[in-house]
Amino acid sequence: xxxxxxxxxxxxDELGGEPGVTxxxxxxxxxxxxxxxxxxxxxxxxxxxxxxxxxxGEQWLEEEGVRPMEMRGRPMTGWLLVSTATLDDDAALAMxxxxxxxxxxxxxxx
Numbered sequence: 001x002x003x004x005x006x007x008x009x010x011x012x013d014e015l016g017g018e019p020g021v022t023x024x025x026x027x028x029x030x031x032x033x034x035x036x037x038x039x040x041x042x043x044x045x046x047x048x049x050x051x052x053x054x055x056x057g058e059q060w061l062e063e064e065g066v067r068p069m070e071m072r073g074r075p076m077t078g079w080l081l082v083s084t085a086t087l088d089d090d091a092a093l094a095m096x097x098x099x100x101x102x103x104x105x106x107x108x109x110x
Contacts (some may be wrong), residue, residue: 003029007087008042014097015039020109021101032097036110039100048082048093050100060099078103 008030015021020035028044041049049069052060054077060066065086069079087093 003042004041005048007046007048007084010087010090010093011040011042011048011097014094015101018101020105032077032100034101034104035107036102037107039104040097043081045081046084048084048096050080050082050096051103052078052080052099053103053106055077056099056103073092090102 008012011032012023015032015034018034020033022033022036024031024033025040026038027041029041029049031038031041031049033039037051039051055093057068057078057080060080061068063086065083067083068075069081070076074081082096087096
């Protein structure tokens, strides 16, 4: 299944012009990298994968439309999935993209 191209375009608009941002197809989605670290991705399910500080991510799970990302049935610490419905509002998308990009920027560049 392909990723949501409309969501990818919206994410691209949010990150446009920022230094160190690249795109990479992975896991059936389109990942947006900041200094070599994935910050967010337009997933194959239509949801947005968000990289999060594990401590902050635990708190964000309480927000509507947010769940832990799972791989092979196991939750992935530091990764969240934000539902498409939650991202209808441009301000909500901007917030989630910024959260992922902020954490990615906090990591040493690759």
